[in-house]
């Protein structure tokens with residue numbers, strides 16, 4: 677395969693910046709295959725200096741699969757699949773603020789998310805990512821065999837039920853609070869459908885327990901796993917500028933939108949790609 681993309685790693689563990697592609701245009705089959713290979717290998721892909729309308733961002737994402745619509749957050753009127761992720765200068769709640777994997781409360785959580793920076797604060801507002809394959813690999817063989825077969829319980833309740841954290845955002849409009857408490861089950865360790873690598877699959881926003889354990893056992897194990905999963909040694913950091921696009925593999929990473937720019941506005945545009953049932 678001829679190489680057309682220039683790939684520069686973002687940290688020692690995950691993330692890569694790609695150069696040599698204009699995402700406003702459809703990619704050739706060859707470039708798309710390279711992009712996809714880099715995505716599965718590095719889990720977070722950053723492409724800078726893009727100029728994308730919402731339609732072009734959707735068309736880019738559709739090259740990787742069907743788009744999803746967030747069940748609890750209102751999208752754009754013309755394009756329900758597109759979320760404007762906005763934090764106003766006086767907003768106390770920051771959408772995506774806290775380590776999480778997107779929409780694990782769904783039976784088939786998204787394959788990935790594509791975030792495009794429209795308006796960024798003069799300082800701060802970076803997004804952190806943590807590699808959940810690396811987090812799994814770093815566990816002891818005994819802990820790995822203990823986790824084998826365990827099932828996590830996930831729910832949108834903590835964020836989107838009445839009074840949930842995300843319902844308090846001034847800038848984002850949430851919906852369907854009455855069905856947010858629904859629960860779904862996913863393996864605590866999942867296998868990536870493309871790379872075959874195993875990864876930890878619990879997150880602090882949506883994993884509310886572990887099936888079959890007493891409440892205090894489940895809380896203690898989750899506390900350990902959630903802290904273990906996001907250690908600095910598993911992370912990379914994306915600094916945004918208008919026109920930066922990042923696409924992350926939601927099957928491999930957790931992420932955290934920092935809110936360290938009080939008094940400024942941040943506006944990102946997000947679309948998500950449908951995924952499959954974690955196994």
Ligand code: SIN
Nearest residue numbers: 761771772803933944
């Ligand atoms: C998200 O969690 O999807 C938002 C991430 C960000 O705004 O950096």
